[in-house]
Amino acid sequence: MDNLISVRDMCKIYNPGENEVRALDHVDLDIEKGEFVAIIGHSGSGKSTLMNMLGCLDVPTSGSYYLNGRDVSAMKDNQLSEIRNQQIGFIFQGFNLIANLTALENVELPLIYRGIGRSQRHKLAKEALIRVGLEKRMEHKPSEMSGGQQQRVAIARAIAAEPPVILADEPTGNLDSASTREIMEILKTLHEAGRSVILITHDNEIADQAKRVVRILDGKIVEDYFNQSPISSQIGNKAD
């Protein structure tokens, strides 16, 4: 299995029974190493559920999910923690930084859980922060930074441990246009450096900056195409 991500016949059903909600309805998806994929859909389409599955934050009701060759759909809580720690870097819409830790300490968190020693940890975290252009903000708390800066800390946290997958859930949803551009630039740079980036969004403009677009509607993948020339192309209308 060469694919980084291989999802087969995945279903996620909430409230099984009469009022069941099929958030994911027999989804198949393959993503190769080094891809830059945007998963797009409006709210309620199931894109967040798919992102939770891909990020090992939740387990599917049925179907299989191979991540880097390992079947994670049947894993237990602790194994999932380990997979998240080693395979996935999260970037959330709400940043999800811990308020009473400095930028550096926030970036160090996943490295602590990986069991990396203090000096090595410091080095990796600093490098990550330098890469997102925050070398002057390392000792600042989240409350002392702008939204764009906070999201950059979150990106640094996601890349510090060099995970194969970067999973960004509406990373620009809470940001102004200038910060949005900044963040997108960083993601593109990461992709160019060989990282696999998966971007979840409802915004066509954002999605068009990715190499590949997967559109999801009512729990099903309805479109899956490659942008000919990202950024400029405007293929596909907004789903109603």
Add this chain to the structure above:
Amino acid sequence: MGNILEYIKMAFKNIKANKGRSFLTMLGIIIGISSVIMVMAVGDGTANAMNSEVEDLGTGQINVYCSDDAANAEEWITPEDITAIKESITGVEGATPNDGTSGTTITGKGEFSLTFSAGTEDLQKALNFTLKRGSYFTAVDVEEGNRVCVISDSDAKRLFGSDDVVGMDIDVEIGGISGSYRIVGVTQQKENTSFISYTYEGMPVSLDVPYTSFDYFGWQSDSFYSVTVFANDQASGEEVVRDIIHTLETRHQCAGEEYYQVQSFQDMLSEMNNMLAIVTTFISCVAAISLIVGGIGVMNIMLVSVTERTREIGIRKSLGAKTSSILLQFLAEAAILTVLGGIIGIVLGLLGAMGACGLMSASMGSVIHPGIKASTILGATLFSCGIGVFFGIYPARKAAKLSPIEALRRN
């Protein structure tokens, strides 16, 4: 798993970052532990002080008296019985009848009422006094019926304005008959006896005299209702009591009639201890309540703080923290808070106990040492810390078991 030091560092960071909440948690523990230690120490200290005073007064004292069935003077205890008890029972160091009467005297300082405690020379064993001047009256005085007396220094000052009174005579009147007693000794009250003996204005002057000296006043001194026997420390109280009853019943040929009854000092002591136990139980209840109140405070703060941090737990889990890592972090925080709070609580409790005992000692004129028991400290500390740790971990465990998205959604 990472290493434990990381979690301890993390815990310290969190405690420092949330000073208010940390302080409130510790406050609950501090109040719980310190109040228990203080209340128990003061309570036990008072009990110990009372106990040691009573013990000072007379271990080994056995009080023998005739029951109501022995209304007949033939069964009453005679001087010969007393001699027999003294001489034939091993472990008995002395015996004296408990006799006494009242009278009056007029001195240069005015008119005083008198209380006579009469007995043999062994009467001095019963008293919680030391001799300051002269000597106690002797067996010879008892045998010859000499009218000699021993007086306390404070009473001597009341009668004569001085305690240098050995050799002086006191003119007394008992039952309309006048006579005089020569003072042979002056006693001094022992220290630390505020619970049992105290003096007040107008209380009778007390004199110790040989019981035979009452003969002069036309008194029958050949049978007594009650006798005090002094056993030495090595003697078994029960055996001595049995021997005394046996001796008396043999001499009066009334075996099995239960004419003689005994109240040993041990009985009195155990009665007193029962009383103290009730007081201690009450105090313990008060202490337990403050411990529970403190515990509820700790519980509330811990519950709130963990609920508040459910999102943080979600973030940590999404970054790869295992349930056990989360628990370790919260355990470290709860342990640091409770241990710090516990130490402060113990120190404050001990200081408080010493302060309270010092105040009480000063106001009562008697020394009370705080009765500090390791079991109290240990119990209170374990209880508070147990509550702190349990309510620090239990909700954290629930939060850590949530799926990370669930935890992240909470705010």
